[in-house]
Amino acid sequence: MLNKALSIFLLRRPAYYISIAYVLFGILWIIYSELILAYLISDPSLRTQFSIFGGIVIVIVTSLFLYFFIRLSMIELQKREHYVKVSRSNLKAILDSAIQGYILLDLPDAKILDFNKLVNEYWLEKLDTRLKKGELLLAFLPDQLKDSFLENFNRAVNGKVLKIVKRFKDKNDKWIYYEIIYQPVIDEKREVISVCLSVSDITEQTISNEKLRKSESLYRLLAENSTDAIVRMDQKAVINFVSPAIIEITGFEMEAFIGKNIYQFIKEENIDKVIDYFNSLKNNDSQGYLEVELLTANGESVWVEASARKILDSEIPGYEIITVLRDISERKKAELELSMQKYALDHSSIVSITDPNGIITYVNNKFCEILGYTSDQLIGNTHRIIKSDYHDQLYFKKMWSTIKNGEIWKGVMKNKTKSGDYFWADTTIVPFLDENKKPYKFLAIRFDITEQKEVEQAMRLLNLTLEKRVKQRTEELEEANLELESFTSAVSHDLRNPINLIRSFTQLLLKKYGADFEDKPKEYLTEIVKETDKMSTLIKDLLELSKITRKEIIVEEVDLSEEVRKIMKFYQNMYADKKYLIRMQENIIVKGDARLLKIALDNLINNAFKYSYNKENPRIVFGKKIIEGKPTLYVQDNGAGFNMEFAHRIFEPFERLHAQEDFKGTGIGLATVARIISKHEGEIWAKGEKNVGSTFYFYLPGLEGFGATNRTLRSNTENLSQNKEHNEEY
Structure with a gap:
């Protein structure tokens, strides 16, 4: 204890310096007292007495001074030891009551110096063992943790503060999560003298965090993939989160909502009811559904169904509001259409509804208007009240059999009004079926016919x-x-x-x-x-x-292309002195009277040869094209043509658009053609231009195939050469 007191004494700088000064003064007195006294006192014996007395005084004062300061140091030491003892006791109590476990480890081999009660209980519960002071901590660790512990301990010995989260399996083979803090203990010389481990069991926290993470992940996944928009806002309706579905609903980007008040995106006439809806959350955790119109990016509006819930959060004042918005535009549109249909139905149809026994439960205004009864007179009654006795019992028996089997019945009924007049109704009865496919009501729709x-x-x-x-x-x-x-x-x-x-x-x-x-x-x-x-x-x-x-026509399959070829050759021989360019389409097959169709073609082709004879390079085309969706045949020439002003007269008997001396004829040919086409239930018309040419079109029902190739016939030859279809008109 004296040594500790001296240590404390030596640590007290002022006492230490004063003591040294007195000792030095005593030494100097012993050495130089004779010289000083010789200068002051001439008597040698008196000088000796003064010298001895001075030395004794110096020794006594120095001894008293040293005793006083050493005594003070011993008292201070006793106080310090008491304080340390109390502090250690308090620290032990604090550590034992702490929610973390603490272990104090010695250097350099991690020998256990001390630990609190919690960590020992933790070791006993999880690992079925107790810690012991003076033993190496490594002996009490699971094998899977030893390597990482040594690595982290050595880093802490080097002055590093480490925070590590680890897991291991306990004695029941369950995963345990813990957090350990390696805290180096440093002395006055800034040297590490030990390492303190703070051990916390974070298994429940980790599991809760993992569940929370999964929950948040699931929530975010649902929010990001849901077709419903999720909006989070504070109690003043300022938005702090929106899900991606809001883009699809409103057309605004998500960033446009953040920090804005929700009322900025609500149609003006809906704002008051939204304010009332949110204010009601002050006293309730949630509210029912609210239908409201939101503004969209294109300046229009969209109907949504809102459902809000109040969320309390201890980390922020007040509360938050989570609102789910569902686009109900299509539903609103359907409701409007249904309303319009009901309106139209109520104003155009006689509607009634009955229960499975035929008791009337609903009639519309039209029913009352036509029948002359009030709704009170009809509801609760059956349709026998309007029965006319026109139909027999078998008629109604079949009707009831149909609708009771869940099938729709349609028919015409003769009914009787309250005034005794009769009216006919085109009636449809629709059964409504329950989950067992049994009718629970019937809807009858009647139209007054x-x-x-x-x-x-x-x-x-x-x-x-x-x-x-x-x-x-x-x-x-x-x-x-x-x-x-x-x-x-x-x-x-x-x-x-x-x-x-x-x-x-x-x-x-x-x-x-x-x-x-x-x-x-x-x-x-x-x-x-x-x-x-x-x-x-x-x-x-x-x-x-x-x-x-x-003449009655005889319908058969006729190859018009073949007939045209024969007629063309005949007239080529007749007009042998002239070279004609002839184009015709093959494989044109029709159904009709072969003899009459030959007469019609002969008249058309004869005219084509006759009216193009005076041209330098006469040309005649027979082909087929689609006109207004119909396959149409035509005979075309580049001859004299005609004025379209007189086209309506061209198929009348004895009508001639050219002088007799220019072109011979009786005026009966085209009238004959028109009669033949008409008997085949077809159509014929003509287009032309004077001195340019004419085209006669005719359509025949049953026209099959669209010619494969075009062929060119030249006058005085039988050589056929393929060419493109000639479709130009004159």
Whole structure:
């Protein structure tokens, strides 16, 4: 204890310096007292006495001074030892009551100097062992932790403060998570004298954090992938988070919402009810659903369904509001359409609903208006109240059988109003089925068709009258046709004979007496022969036209391309002195009367040859093209053409758009073509330009195939060469 007191004494700098000063003063007195006293006192014996007395005084004072300061140091030492003892006791109590475990390790081999109660209990509970002072900590660690412990301990010995999180399996083979802090203990010389370990069991915290992390991850995943938008805001409705779905709903980017008040994005007329909705959260954790219109980036609005919940957070004052927004635009649109449909249905249809037993539970205004009853008179009653007794029991039995089997029934019913009048209704009854596929109510929709029924009755009477009249007219027409046929035969016989006699006698005059006639009489006789020929041709054409009108067509498959080829060759030989460029499309197949179609084609192609004869390079085309979605045939030439102003007259009998002296003909040919096409239920029309050419189009039902190739025929040759389809119009 004396040594400790001396140590403390020596550490007290002022006492130490004063003591040294007194000792030095005593030494100097012993050495120099004789010289000093010799200077002051001349008597040697007196000088000796003073010298001895001074030395004794110095020794006594120095001893007293040393005793005083050493005594003070011993008292201070006792106080310090008491303070240390109390401090250690308090520290031990604090450490034992701490929520962490503490271990004090000696250097350099991590020998246990001390530990608190908690860490010992922790070791006993988890590892089934107790720590012991003076033992190496390494002996008490699981094998999987020893290497990392030594590495971290050595780093702490070098003055590093480390915070490590580790896990190991306890005696029950469960994973234990702990946090350990390596804290080097440093003395006054800044040297590490030991290492203190702070050990905390963070298993529950780690598991909770992991659950929280997964929960947050799941929440974020749901928020980012949900079609519903999630909005988080403070109690003043200032937004601090929105999920990506808000972009799809409003068109605004997510950043546009952060830090903004939610009311900035709500349609003005909806703001008050939203404020009331959020204010109600002050006293409630959550509220029901609210339908509201949000503004969108394009200046329009979108209907959303909002559901809000109050969230309390201890880390921030007040509370937060989590709101889920669901786009209900389509639902609103459907509701509007349904409302409009209901409105339309209520104003156009007679609607009623019954229970499974046929008891009326609902009628619309139209029902009451038509039937003359009030809703109170109808609800609770059955439809027998409007029964007309027109239909028999079997009719209603089939109806009930259908709807009770869950099927829709449709039919026409004759009903009776309150006033006793009758009305007809086109009725549809729809059963509504429960989860067991059993009807729990029936919806009946009726349309008043009384006027339609009256019209149908009138039409039936009219049809009977018309049938009688048609039959009568048919008989009259058949009789007229017979008379026309007799007249035609008579005309043919009675006209041809005189004309043939005139022609024969005229030719006889020219033959026997022609040499005796002058030029003028001979010219007159020749003109009479020509006119009789024209008259014969005209009679022939009229008879042909009459036969075509009366003749029934015989439908068969006709290769028009083949027929056109034959007709083209015939007229090429007839006009052999002229070279024609002919183009035609192959494989054009139709269904019709072969003989009549040949006559029609012959007339069209004859005209094409005739009217293009005077052209330097005459050209004739037969082909097929699509016009207004229909496959249409055409015959085209680059001849004289015609003025489109008179196109409507071109298919009328005896109509000619060119002078007789320019182009011979009777004016019956195109009328014959039109009659033939008409009998085939087809169409024919023409386009032309004077001195440029003309194109005759005709459509025939049953036209098959769209020609494979075009072929070119040249006059006086039979060589065929492939060419592109010629579709130009004149």
